[in-house]
Amino acid sequence: MRWPLAGACRATHVGTPAVPDRRGLVPLWTVRCAAALIAVLLGALVWNGSGWIVLPVVVAAGAAILPSIGLTVLTLLLLVVAYAVNMPAGSPWLLVFAAGLHAVFVLDLLLVHLPLRGWISLSALRLLGVSFLRVQAVAQPLAVLALLVDDAGSSLPLVLVGVAALVAWCCWLIGRRPPQRSRR
Amino acid sequence: MADTPGGHSPGWALAVILALVCVVSGLVSGRPDTVALGAPLVLLALAGRRAQVRRTVHPSFSLDRRGQQQGGRLRLLLAPPGTDSGTPRTSLVAAVLAAPGCAPDVLVLREGEECPVLADGPLSGEVEILSYGTLGFTPDLTHASAFHPAPPVRVSILPPIGSLLARPVSRRLVGLAGTHGSRRPGEGAELRTIAPLEPGDQLRRIDWRSTARRSTDQDRLMVRRSFADAEASVLLVIDQGHDLPASTSDWFAAGSPRLVTGSLHGARTAAATIAASYLAAGDRVGLDDLGGTRRALRTASGARHLEQIRARLAATGVVPRRRRRRDPVPPQGAVVVVLSAFLDPEPGRLLKLWHARGHVVIGVDCVPVLERTEATPAQERTVRLTLLRRRLLLEDLHRDGIAVVDGSVVEGLLADRDRMAAPPAASGTTAPSGRDRPARQADLAVGPDLSLPTGFRLLARRGRPPGVRP
Known part of the structure; x- marks a missing residue:
């Protein structure tokens, strides 16, 4: 009796997956790595020097791989709470943190909907990026204003100037016309 | 993760919760920077109240006619439905693709974007090669549509035609015209x-x-x-009862169906080649199946009839046999070719019956070159017993003087044959290279000795009356 059989290695043969046949596609694992990396870097920022850094690393990696909204919530809450507790008030890292938290939110929420393997087109990534920048165009001045308020303390004129500048900026953003598409 | 009937999605809810956490903790601790941390989330929550993903984002697949075959794979085009080109495309579409026997993959595209996809197709026959569905999101991801499954992509591949064969004919030819x-x-x-x-x-x-x-x-x-x-008449009778894969481990495979080349592909290819050989000489060819599930294709001649036969062959799949009221009756003086895996006595019984009625009968054994990959001793015993039974059935036919030829290898389709064979590096075996059936099946798995071209050539020579031109 032949056991194990010579060709038994082929017993687990599976089909060949369908693959896209064009350029301009990014493998989804790149997006997963980017989401996990941003979360880990932000975690390293707020859990600086602590052994608890392992916790956000594991959770962020899990949120990037597993399609679980719970892990996404946990990742973001760990970052927000750790920032509120560990970071000193008026830290300039706020600007980075506001952008990073938003990026982790967007990427994790994108990955929650999708199977493990796949591709995303550069055009879709560009659309995500434009949407991200539109939000950040308001969020970043707001963060600057918050730092200003924190630093200036009781300097009311400075705060009022900052608020007026932010309102003007927001009004300009809302009031401007979207770029016209050429119809050919 | 789709939107609820009220219009709120988990993404929107998550943005609201995190924004509240930031604002409350900032207000409690008196830190404006913590409040500012939640600004992007507040903006997303506000934007998400108005934005709704279009609920009619349903891309469809169409076959790309410009280049169907690429390295043995089929090229499909993931194309959006026809929409107004002036409408701005501001949504994302995720197409989830699943080939038979594979885990699902996803393709995230901008709405309206096209993407060609390469998928494995069968060598012949009609099968579903790709299941897919779509879902859409807003670019800020606060809203998502429900997953929308689409009908699977089904293709029908006509069986290829090999080199033309010699044509054995009956001594009792009919008609007053022909070659x-x-x-x-x-x-x-x-x-x-x-x-x-x-x-x-x-x-x-x-x-x-x-x-x-x-x-x-x-x-x-x-x-x-x-x-x-x-003119000669030929009736091709195809056995749809079994489709025996080349790899014996696939005989026992369960779960999701996979694209596996089996004996039915051999039967289709051999039948198409035989039909083309006779029709090229102006003879009449008909097609029937052992299962009796479809009406027989009556004998006719001409190039258009060949296309009809190929289309009918492409549509053949594994169908359980049903009890027939009476056995098929071949036309008078017809050559009857039964294409089967010879796993049960029914093809042999009909061959003997038609042989006794004076028809020229030929059996074509369509079992491909077997690759012994059984995983357990029980499987190995099952395979040995199946092959032993097959051998007894074939020997029985041989004793009755009925010729059975090997239809697994059709000349002129060597690339096809190589695809059917196992990859040598993986299994340690090599694909047969001879024209006649080599010693491919060890011990009990003895098949016919003659290949399809050689067998038909010998039968044509044997059956020709002296003094009559071929």
């Missing part, structure tokens, strides 16, 4: 005799040279008499 000679007197090209003119002979048959030579006193006229031309 075969017969033993019946009639209007043909084959000379039968030269005889004196009799009433009923056509004047154009008078042979003036023979008249001058034999009728010295010019008192009688000599005419040339000939054998009638005739």
